[in-house]
Amino acid sequence: MQTETPRAxxxxxSHVARGxxxxxxxxxxxxxxxxxxxxxxxxxxxxxxxxxRATKIVPDPEKFxxxxxxLEGAPWLGEVAAVLTGYLGDPEQxxxxxxxxxxxxxxxxxxxxxxxxxxxDSAGLYVAEEIAIAIKELxxxxxxxxxxxxxxxxxxxxxxxxxxxxxxxxxxxAGPATMLMTSAPSMLAGGIGNLLITADEALLAEHRLIDRPxxxxxxxxxxxxxxxxxxxxxxxxxxxxTTAAVFEILARTAKRGGDELQLETDAQSLSHPMAMVHLxxxxxxxxxxxx
Numbered sequence: 652m653q654t655e656t657p658r659a660x661x662x663x664x665s666h667v668a669r670g671x672x673x674x675x676x677x678x679x680x681x682x683x684x685x686x687x688x689x690x691x692x693x694x695x696x697x698x699x700x701x702x703x704r705a706t707k708i709v710p711d712p713e714k715f716x717x718x719x720x721x722l723e724g725a726p727w728l729g730e731v732a733a734v735l736t737g738y739l740g741d742p743e744q745x746x747x748x749x750x751x752x753x754x755x756x757x758x759x760x761x762x763x764x765x766x767x768x769x770x771x772d773s774a775g776l777y778v779a780e781e782i783a784i785a786i787k788e789l790x791x792x793x794x795x796x797x798x799x800x801x802x803x804x805x806x807x808x809x810x811x812x813x814x815x816x817x818x819x820x821x822x823x824x825a826g827p828a829t830m831l832m833t834s835a836p837s838m839l840a841g842g843i844g845n846l847l848i849t850a851d852e853a854l855l856a857e858h859r860l861i862d863r864p865x866x867x868x869x870x871x872x873x874x875x876x877x878x879x880x881x882x883x884x885x886x887x888x889x890x891x892x893t894t895a896a897v898f899e900i901l902a903r904t905a906k907r908g909g910d911e912l913q914l915e916t917d918a919q920s921l922s923h924p925m926a927m928v929h930l931x932x933x934x935x936x937x938x939x940x941x942x
């Protein structure tokens with residue numbers, strides 16, 4: 652019988668042998684911050700394809716679905732406090748993930764589901780369109796929180812998001828009640844931001860832009876934001892501390908010239924970031940007043 656407060660997180664995303672993207676970033680962050688993880692790989696790669704040719708192993712859809720059904724029936728499912736999905740390698744994985752999310756919620760109605768729709772960036776979709784559609788149609792409607800980057804939200808809403816007003820409106824109507832858009836337009840010269848829209852608040856956390864950042868920032872942001880919420884932080888505080896942690900790790904990695912986020916070196920930044928991040932309270936598009 653489950654007696655302890657659920658703390659485990661199921662993370663469903665890619666796995667690389669080298670690097671800090673996908674599950675490698677999310678699992679490290681969550682476990683460093685005190686949350687046990689059930690890690691489900693959707694693909695296996697030697698490294699991020701941005702580094703060059705990379706063989707991609709995608710699990711057989713039927714076997715992947717069978718593994719997910721095993722998790723649905725696990726006697727420890729009551730341990731699970733949240734599910735985080737990221738990169739998918741096949742559209743059928745979205746269906747299997749949706750079934751698992753619903754099983755988790757049957758056992759724990761308070762469980763959170765964060766959908767990080769990892770489908771592309773400013774260069775376009777980097778998954779098959781069928782995968783992007785499956786995420787949009789099967790997973791986004793189940794999500795309590797979504798963490799798309801600007802391009803991903805543009806693709807899902809069909810709107811160009813060149814300014815904060817259009818970004819806020821798109822985020823408000825994209826599905827989940829809480830939307831955290833990364834790579835948001837900034838009000839700081841030479842800056843970039845994370846935009847958070849909830850039912851009551853519109854918040855922008857900003858920092859300076861670092862050119863040619865390593866991959867994995869979105870994966871890390873989703874995981875750290877989830878950990879902050881599970882730890883009891885309010886949404887605004889979680890946004891600010893998440894942005895500070897990710898920016899600090901990014902800045903330190905860039906200073907060293909690293910081609911991957913160096914999470915093992917900068918683990919302290921996850922718990923106690925020192926970077927200064929400017930938090931703005933914006934006018935909520937659904938309320939017409941200062942949030």
